[in-house]
Amino acid sequence: MQQSTLKKLSEVLGISISTVSRALKDHPDISENTKTKVKELATALEYEPNNYAVQLRTRQSNVLGILVPSIDNFFYDSFIAAVEEDARLHGYSVMIMQSRDKAQLETSNLHLFRKNMVTGLFAAVSIETDDMAPFHKLEEFKIPVVFIDRVPEVEGYHKVCLADEDAARIAAEAIIEKKKKRVFALFGHPHLSISKIRHASLKDTLEKRSPKTKLDSVFLEGIAESERATIEALRSKPRPDVLFCMGDMHLIGVMHAVHKLKLRVPDDISVISISNGFIPTLYNPRVTYVETSGFKLGKLAFAQMLSCLRNDTTAEQVTLASMLVEGGSL
């Protein structure tokens, strides 16, 4: 089975290759008559432009890159799913890579993206990232980068992120509302701005609106670590009366700890989390959480990318509002 090419079509119809090419693109130079003839034959022979030839010629790949720490993660998953959906609708394909939170892998992946001449890139920076040069290199090649979720702290980039400050503030308000006085809070890696922002916001809100509330924060990654830290915290006196989790992994660890110590939620201990929304519903009672939808973020990021690709909009930050979803854990 052979691919149909412009050449083949042109030979069958006895016209030149360029005419065929233009006819398929509705170029005004071509008469309606030949246009229809060409198009008919094209569908009959299942002509498909050869992507690689097109890309070689036009230097336009129509592939969008996505770089996330890991694919097997609820949040990035739904983000990817959303982008993939919209991308296909707009005639783009998607190329996904994972940095596994290693700066070195991140760099080599960025390299691959460049090599494959992606049209644009969505990226969540890894934990280790502190040098933005590899990203900068992409921009030298006129490849727009839209940072998502974990965005660099410095100015001058397109950023689409969750309203991190809002989310933590909303959680803090819920905590205050329920008159909790001793908060044990788990945050992600201290290197990430997302951790810092959420921490600062939670702290500030509590301090301002409920100065008597005590806040005890830890910065760590992973389920096991969260469990360990929570158990320790829960054994201290006086025991915290509410556990705040910055992400799903923290929540899972926290819930393990709670179960291990045979505490009842919310009678013995309250729990609140920031989450995509899936994990909190697995527990009984469902965990109250501040929603941060990866799916919605994906939609938003794609829109931002489109405007980047069309006109060079100035670097700007877009944030996705979040809302409290009540479970029964607070």
Next chain:
Amino acid sequence: MQQSTLKKLSEVLGISISTVSRALKDHPDISENTKTKVKELATALEYEPNNYAVQLRTRQSNVLGILVPSIDNFFYDSFIAAVEEDARLHGYSVMIMQSRDKAQLETSNLHLFRKNMVTGLFAAVSIETDDMAPFHKLEEFKIPVVFIDRVPEVEGYHKVCLADEDAARIAAEAIIEKKKKRVFALFGHPHLSISKIRHASLKDTLEKRSPKTKLDSVFLEGIAESERATIEALRSKPRPDVLFCMGDMHLIGVMHAVHKLKLRVPDDISVISISNGFIPTLYNPRVTYVETSGFKLGKLAFAQMLSCLRNDTTAEQVTLASMLVEGGSL
């Protein structure tokens, strides 16, 4: 910023393009002397072969396609993560698409894969798929297809799947071991061979080894559906004494039902599931499950793909063994 090209290198060194090309590939025709000179300049100028030109010329894309029902799914996630990892190690990139369990989307995605001339394709068929023609078309273009997890029932394809029969048998044996007598079992869409096989195996094993055990099976998809069906089953008399879940989504629904009816696991009711291993650990006690690792499946599938790409091995089926992981739910 301009790309370095062979031409540029050749101009700097004053030698021909072909010599540069060959030197970079260690062609025996080229002297060691010029080879080193070329290579040095290449690294200095950060030469990177233009993928699209290479692909146009060689008709080899070095991109592997992955087609799964959905990306945001624990099992396929870890599968993808595994394949991506190995692929990168072998110089391949990965292109991921989701069928969303729609035959029509599946077909159009297959089309895209063909258009992008993927080197090979991993595919889990959608629920709706009954016509294998679109897949066949890929093979006409000499694109090997390795089916994974949800494989077609007919012969003549490369299949890498879980030991579905084994998994259900192991679960059945565990159930018998614990002397459970009334099994309520939830399976996926009846159209999928994976559901049929697991059901048949569970049924047969129970019938053969413990004829007195009663089995009540339902075939459905989704958390809410599972919950509804389970609640209904749990309200019937006599109540089942063990719940078998074919997948994570069933398990989640089942656990919702169990919580809603305020039943204690395993005292009031036992639970066993087939799973990737993540969800079962979220519950307390952890749910006993038969492990089916998407990650391992990915590794296995990639190996199979490699052998497909090298020598045309005959179409064969590879299965991944599974094992019981004890939680406290049985």
Next chain:
DNA sequence: AAATAAATCTACAACGTTTGCGGTGAGAAA
């Protein structure tokens, strides 16, 4: 009828690679 304008179409050169084949020297064998 000739000149001009408009409508269609074609030729050709890229894009960056790979590759078959032919060409150049230098030294060895005749």
Next chain:
DNA sequence: TTTCTCACCGCAAACGTTGTAGATTTATTT
């Protein structure tokens, strides 16, 4: 000297597409 064998290298033709510039036909004007 001539011929042959090498080791090394360059030419040029692809791959399938697009865009520029020019060629042809047809319609319109003078």
